[in-house]
Amino acid sequence: MHKERGGTMPDNSDRYLAAFNRIEKALRTQVGSDEYQTFSFMVREASKKNAVVKRYDNDLREFADLRNAIVHNSTNPAFTIAEPHDSTVEKIKMIEEEIIHPKKVFPTFQKEVIIFQAKDSLAKILKIIREHAITQFPVYEDGKFLGLLSESGITNWLSKNVKEDIISLVETELHQVVSHEEEQQNYQFVDRDMSIYDAKEIFKDNLDQGVRIDALMITENGKEDEGFLGIMTRWDFLRIK
Known part of the structure; x- marks a missing residue:
């Protein structure tokens, strides 16, 4: 009609x-x-x-x-x-x-990002895990980004050093641990204006290629030498419908 x-x-x-x-x-x-x-x-x-x-x-x-x-x-x-x-x-x-107005990674995943230095102790990071339930840790050395340390990297380091009679968590420095990440490129820097769906595609595309991304680090222009505005983890990725 x-x-x-x-x-x-x-x-x-x-x-x-x-x-x-x-x-x-x-x-x-x-x-x-x-x-x-x-x-x-x-x-x-x-x-x-x-x-x-x-x-x-x-x-x-x-x-x-x-x-x-x-x-x-x-x-x-x-x-x-x-x-x-x-x-x-x-x-x-x-x-x-x-x-026209896609939801952006910032401020959606805006949060304080705790940064560690290469010479910080493993004990320090374990204390943060216990107190704040954080599982991804950007590590810097002499002002340059060294890598993203995750629980998996820590577990890998512990499993390879468990045969030692004594493991000193206080004396072990993070630069010794971060190299034990299964994927050395387990992160990507993205700019604040990226849509949450484009961010989701990064996780998905890497998974399809057999590469696990633990987190996307959000900065103003997606550069390593910029201050952190937030972080999007793979758990956040799983929650996006």
């Missing part, structure tokens, strides 16, 4: 088309596409570098089909053949918000 469009309040088709057009404009900007490229082409290209678009790839294609039904199947601009359901309008508006 045709529905007449009019009045001062926008109906669902108006709200839907407005959201779709904003998404289309955002995708066109992201991929640097001209006005003649199809929506499906822009979705495909944007998915290659935007995890949010990749996440909603199928939804976006379905949105395009409905948009075509609303616009192209109507012979009279005053009428619409397909009127989106309220839930569909809310869904496209939600996805629009995530594409």
Whole structure:
């Protein structure tokens, strides 16, 4: 049944088309596409570098089909053949918000990051684990990032030194322990403006390649010599839907 469009309040088709057009404009900007490229082409290209678009790839294609039904199947601009359901309008508006204003790693994972020095003792770090339940520890040496020490690295060091009659946790320095991480590149620095979905893709892509990332260190521009703004661990990665 045709529905007449009019009045001062926008109906669902108006709200839907407005959201779709904003998404289309955002995708066109992201991929640097001209006005003649199809929506499906822009979705495909944007998915290659935007995890949010990749996440909603199928939804976006379905949105395009409905948009075509609303616009192209109507012979009279005053009428619409397909009127989106309220839930569909809310869904496209939600996805629009995530594409245009994606949730960022900062301030989502903003937290105090405790930094250690290469000559700090293993006893010091074990005390922090007990008191603060922290499991990832950036280690610096002479102002340069040395590596990310994790519980796994500590366990590996202990297992390889357990044959010693005496293990001195106070005398053991962190530079001796950090080299026992299974993955020496078990971290990555990311900038504060990265979306949480792009961050999730880093964990996932590395897992697919058989590499375990323990944490993403968040700084202003994703550089090692910048102050920490937060940290996103692999446990945080598992909690992102």
